[in-house]
Amino acid sequence: MDILREIVGLLRAVTGEDERWAAAVTPESRLEDDLRLESVEVAALGEALRARWGVDLPAYLAGLDLDQLIDLTVGDVARLVRA
């Protein structure tokens, strides 16, 4: 499966949102402003990414500055998974 679609599936799982919500998610969707992820949901996403691909989201976030954290997108997460 396409990594982006799989990440959107994980986002759906951690938010409990529906298909319509998931269909509107694009690589440009920002986790904070667009998807309105709460900190517990970001933590759950981190767990899911680690379980699926062994990706360390907290370590990635630790390297970002405040503006980068505000503007973090689904595409950024996909790039992290592909890296």
Added chain:
Amino acid sequence: MSRFLFVAPPLAGHVYAAGAVACALAERGHEVAWAGPEASLRRMLGDGVTVYSTGMRPYRGQRDRGFRAVRSLWQGFVLPYARFTLPAVEKALVAFGPDVVAADQHALAGAVAAHRHGVRWASLAPQSMELTRPFRALPEVEAWIAHAIANAGLSIGDGADPRFSPHLVLAFTSPALTGPHDFPPHYALVGPALGARAAAPDFPWDALDPARHTVLVTMGTLAEDVARDFYPRMVGALRALEGRVQAVVAAPPDAVPDPPPGTVVAPQVPVLALLPRIAAVVCHAGLNTVCEALAHGVPLVVAPIKHDQPVTAAQVVAAGAGIRVRFGRSGPDELAAALAAVLDEPGYAAAAGRVRDSFAAAGGAPAAASHLERLATRL
């Protein structure tokens, strides 16, 4: 006798805790004064206090959430507020001549003025954000805040941080809530400082139904516009539990559409007077509200919105004293299930009771007053 100048931003969660400490000092015969926006301070502290007014400019509403709220809190409020009030705070300090300045961690002008004039100062930490380093895992965010303070010309001494007094940091919480941290020895965790509050004479005490659990829903003073999306879902949860739960909702009545019969919706609720009759609190995890509930052994459902609230919510969950839900997303079923769980499963109330006991042992406002007295007379 000593002289104490309190400097706090005009926000309820900050002023009430500082006010209780100031009151304890005044009762012991000390001279106490405030520096801040006079009208706002008097609304919360009454007409009996001495206020050196700093005025304030209007600040953009704090509607942002998440990391954007971190940026807007500092750039949009804390730093411009400190810069605007600093000259007036310095004048107040010169006029009043305090032995100690008690400066809120978000009223940086107090710390800067005290340092410039060689007066001892204490930091007041009425919220979780500046105490337990929640951004420890995000070093760039911690560095951004420190740089923003320095760039605003608000550093003190050799780049010291005006949020953290080297003499005394008073925090209105306890390790039962914060969890274990390596707090330096000059940090005093005194528990919540609960003082007298303005009465709410119109509260309909007779409307409370003794046959049902009374639940308090209060989402904080900053949340009125953003909570409008939350209340309809909360109302759905209250409907599901209507047979055994009666809610008191602290909100403007038009913000809470169509609540179940018997629900009390009032913009002003006498929280401290009400808490002995409350079985659970649903709130935004503001530290002040959380501590008030836990000081009465009342378990919580926490729906944090922003700032330090996710930190405090995580502390409530770790202490076992409540359940965290999602402010922006939890539906009526999830909210009802969380509320039913804290009401029905005795572990939550038992954990809340343990935090209550730790708060009582921490000493509250009188203990905070004693720390400030010792700082004032220390050689």
